[in-house]
Amino acid sequence: MCLGIPARVVESGEHFARCASRNGELRVDLSLVGIQSPGAWLLVFLGAAREVIADERAAAINAALDALDAAQSGATDFSAFFADLDREPQLPEFLRSQTS
Template sequence: MCLGIPAQVIECGEHYARCQGPDGEQRIDIRLVGAQAPGSWLLCFLDAAREVIDAERAAAITAALSALDAVNAGETDLSAFFADLEREPQLPEFLRTPTP
């Protein structure tokens, strides 16, 4: 299994960028996404960027990865990791009963 890890660009060259990820600084291959400005977020697989993402998505992915770490450590309350899910579930429009 391969997990996408968010990393923020610190400095960018033609083919590689120096990025800050959860495990510190790393060299990321950017040939699939092209050069990116410092501060940009990349979704990386095996030290290669596959997608440019926004900061909100990077935070959500980082929270989900932190939840995996918490589960591995024996945690059972994961609500702190999924704040975006703190809402009443809604049925999709096509499943709702039409109101007259």
């Protein structure tokens, strides 16, 4: 299984960036996203940036990865990791008209 890991750019060159992530410092290939400014968040798979992401998305992904770590440690309450899901589910717009 390949998981995308958020990494924050510390220093960027033309082809590679030095980034900080939950797994420590990484050398990240920028071929797919181009040169990035320090502070930018990247979604990294196998050492290559696939997407530039917003701070909020990086935080949500890191929370989900924390939940995986907690599950591996035997935790059973995951509500703290998914605060964005603390709401009533909504049907997509195209299905709402079919249920009325």
